[in-house]
Amino acid sequence: DMELNRQHPLAEALGELTRERLFQRVLLRGLTQEDVGRFVDMTSGHAAPRGLAEAVYTQTEGNPLFVTEVVRLLVQEGELGAEQVRETDSWTIRIPEGVREVIGRRLNRLSQRCNEALTVASLVGREFTSAQLAPLVEDTTDDRLFEVLEEALAARVIEELPQSVGRYQFTHALIQETLSGELSTTRKVRLHAHIAETLERYYGDEADTNAAELVYHFSEAEAVLGTDRLAHYSVIAGERALSAYAWEEAQDHFQRALAVKENHKVDSETAALRSGLGRAQVAMGLITEGEGNLSRAFDLYVESGDPVHAVAIADHPYAMPLLRLLPGLISHTLELVTPESLQAGRVLCNHGICLGTTRNGYLGAQEAFGQALAIARRDHDQSLEMRALSSSANIDGMHLRWTESLDKSLQAIELASLVDEPVFKIRGHFWAGNSLLCGLGDVAGARSQFSQMLTDAEQLRDRT
Template identity: 35%
Template sequence: MRVVLLGPVGAEAGGEALRLGGLKQRAVFALLALNARRVVPLDRFVDELWPREPPARATLGLQSYVSRLRRLLAADGPHLLTRPPGWMLDLDPAHVDVNRFEQLLTDARRAGDPRALLAEALGLWRGDALADLQAVPFARAEAARLAELRLAAEEFALEAALLAGDAEAVVAAGGRFVTANPFRERGWRALALGLYRTGRQSDALAVLARLRRGLAEELGLDPADDTRELEAGILRHDPALTVVPAPAVVELSDPPEADAADSLLGRAAALAVVDQARAAAGRGRGALLVLEASAGAGKTTLLQAVAERVVAAGGSVVHGSGVGTGAMPALWPWVTIVREVAERLPDGAPGEAAGHALELMVAGGPAGGSPTRLFRGVVDLLLAAHRVAPLLVVLDDLQWVDPDSRTLLALAVDQLIDHGVLFAVAVRSGEPGAEAVVAALRRDAVVRLPLPGLGVDDIAEVVRRVSGQVPGPGVAEALHRRTEGNPFFVGELARLLASEQRLDPDAVGEALPAGVEEVLRRRLERLPQPTVALLTVAALAGRPIDVETLAAVTGLDADAVLDAGESALLAELLVEQGPGFALRHDLVRQTLERGVFQARRVRLHARLAEAVRARGVLAAPDVVAVARHLALAEPVTGAAAVPFLAAAADDAVTRNAYREAERLLEQALALAERAVDAQLVQSVRGRLAVVRVWSGGARPATGDGGGEPDLIESIAGWVNALVTRGVSGRYGEVVAIAERALATDLDPAARAAAHFVAGWGQTVRGQLDEAAEHLRAAAEHEIGVPAIQIAVPAYTAIVAHCRGDDPAADRAVRLAHDRAAGDATLTMETDLYAAWLHAMRGDADACHRRATACADHEDSLFGAHARVLVAWAEAMRGDPAAPGRADEAYQRVAASGVLLFLPFYLLLRAEAHRRVGDAGRAAELVAEAATRSAVLGDVCRVPRLTANGVQGSRKP
């Protein structure tokens, strides 16, 4: 049997294609094939097929899909086996084209002449990977990973051709590659070197100049150091350019031998693997060390040992971690990593892109802007740190890290392991989604560290260290049977029984009836009451907690807190972390939380919230913490959490973490509805609708949604709610609401916001004189909302162009860009506005530059709009396939429910089809634009597009 995943999902057995069924059944098959001969848990299937809310019969549905696939494969295909906790496809992984592709790449890296292997690997592709499963989360993530590998393979093929002396082939293939992938510097370098070796020095320099301009104009970046070095070498005719240089080698010294008494018990095999990975990293090939095991297996301890070995050998380590209570903002693990790097780098080492990451993340405030630029900055920053000293990046509790942080990890691994950077992550198995976390990482980079349970001899040594005495006969064996060698369980049970002076085999057999929780409870009972109170507060805090907060919540003075904390430290239930404390292990937190009855838990959360709020100005993690505590204290605090949840959502949006923002606002909405506060409900609904719309999520509501929003309560919420209402085709209604607001007594900022909404609505309706007057009035006062401050001049520019005043339009666009400077998200929005204006003028090249800057944002509706403009521009530049892409992009915009400028896009599509000679289709689209205008009240007044009179003759 042969499985095809590098294209639409397919399978062939006995020379015949198998009918794999509908979307979900094909998704089940694809996930099994990607994990051939590995068990895929049932929970993983549920998470992937029903990511938001699994139906009550999800398990039965899955069993039905598996049963059908099993019958399909029964004749001569592989067996689909039931293996708790899920299913396994008993298929040789080599028969899956994804695995074959990755194996060929691995072989190519070791081959003297890799060209044939690379050609075979690239020949396996039949289109975009998993092309028919893009509605399924794992397929999107896997497709993105494979697409990156495919591009890397194409770049490798160019370099292999250079090494073989076939520069002419590189010139031909490299030109096509950089056209399709304008920001892949490795491909540009290969093309430039190919040109240079064929005697075309000036063309080589011109290619690098084009790259420099593209990076500067579209991303605001400078070329990488390797690119600049190549350009300098070409200018001086460096003889070294006639030979491809070997990769730089970073020498690592061997770590010192550890004292036997202090050695890490039972981890010799894991540390041997670590040393092998370190040696490979020293030769320029990094790795992703993965520790996946159950709670208490010693993952964090082993991570610490790995870090110590790297530091002892002259390397550098940076750390990040997830938090099980969800008490940290999006991307926070990377904020801590960037801070650590910033403290160690010499001045000027990071470079511009990395400096951008420092500027946005070190302060701990909102990261903001385009994830493309931010993520690139973090990657460049890590590379700069690695050039100073061999680098290890550690991420603990990866199962609790937010999705955006995992995305950045995957990108960093892809970009940096070929430079010799090491990564080490720990994942707790058994947690929801843990399998998916590991599966999403680059497979050829993964090196799994063995974490077996402790053997009997190791357990005997643990008992000796804990109790100070050699264990009696049978004790270590009994502990091994009872704990299966889990290091945390062994240590806790040994400490308990030693403290009770019952360290014998019979006591071991009685002491662990319900896992470690029973042991921990009995240990807690032996501690002073203030210590238990402190530990309880630390558990509910869900994150490291300082002495002042502990004092405020427990009612103890600072000295008493320190005394109680010392008792917990001696009991090895608490550890010092920064200026405060943290629980030693998450199992301790879970045990403590379960021991607090509900009424007391609610009041402790309320007191924690008040203690954090008392600090005054709150950093992002504090906002998240207050929101969490107030939400959990709802029975006594009511809807008090709502503004903090909204603020946490705002912070998530500035980090482009829309899923997290939506989750927080949904939680806020539920609280507001339970509080029966109509005004609060309306405010949250408006914000939630905007987040959903601009993240490409749910359609905007078309009903009244609880009445008109309150302009006085929130200018941003009022504007967002009305814009959301308008883009569903109710522009006249929105203008009427804004004009009613203007008839009341408003402060200057609110009045300016109302003028903006009225001007925006009249712009879309084609009422240009009225729009110009409202926008002029909006510009007279500071509104205080950055997005509106750039939207006012942007729509002013559109109105000015439509009224024939292009100099005024240019001035307004420049003002919008000036106001957006320094904020990548606002710059992206301004680029879309500018792209609209260039399309209205018919300037395809300028439109393409601006729209491309937005089009890569797959999770944003800005990107969907921009892709219509990109395709139009490419059609006007002569691409015969571009009108089809414009049609597809338009359908995605229309399907979103955001109907803004649909007639304008229809006319652009008509122009694109006319450009390639399809006059009939163009006429149909012009007629459709007129119909859309009549239905929506969205009237295109662009002079160039309405010259035929179809649009201009209609009134809204």
């Protein structure tokens, strides 16, 4: 696992051999996840679940020595017996002592100053920059830091990331884990506190952009720094994850912050966390849990005299399964929102869906959509117009009014060239396809709409 520089004695010998064409250079790569799975199967004597192979591969990154040692440890501890494998849903893979010793020998060849800098870097993360590290490593000038990083690069403990200057990563996650694992809990917590506050100052006005990174360090330093900034950055990181369609990540941020605020006074931040958690859960299909958190957040905002944030909960473009559970909340919001405003238009779209899912609510639903559409066109808001059309097409389709549904769906799709609203475009293709298939019997046309819907859905997935 070493690159030879031109000063290394072996480099000249290899050059001579290459000139004589007496050997062929073979590039050895790590094992794939499938290779790791087959090795675990052979070692354990029975088919291991995919989750186990994935956990071993993730921890070892396919390094054959590390794979062998990890699997050997699992066998020694009886973790690969048929009964244990069947009963285990998640796997935690520890670093075997043999692997620690191998990594330790490599680290021992480095200077003390280099090991100290790498230890701090191991708590920053798998990736780090020299700019991040500079204020964290005590009594080290920029030139000296550059020297120790060059030392670590030469030893292949870290590597430079391509197409970037001053950005590095540990060549293997186990090297990072070994370095951080050598610290006592107290030392680790204090270092995380130092890193959290230093990075917060370093990022300055860009702190919110790096909220997820700050959440990690403030969470690890909770015993020293408390929970205020942890909760603050968790809200920001969660909202950024929601914007990136990273639902599970958003849920983790909001749940972590709510846990640390459990014994604190309920405040607007608590409401924001419940609102974010509810939206993440709904997106993940956890409708009941999401409805409970959204309703609680709405009530907290109303009770605290904050109608702006209460209305913001109700104007979000939720899917129909949730809106069926929120008719009371949506109706209440119509009393809080400024009439004829764009926000009123968004709430009216949700109100229309609530009405349209009931047996006799079609006319009331179309009246709500008509009001929303009029507001959108008055204010030239194509996003709201697209939302109103796709929502109205949804209810038309539910009530088997295929002609109306097709017409509105096609109008919504046409607006997609003007605004970036992938969810409404996907819904437009869905109901256009259903209308063509069920209402007009146009199989080819329906297939075209569903094909485009799938393409758009895959593009949306790739944004995460």
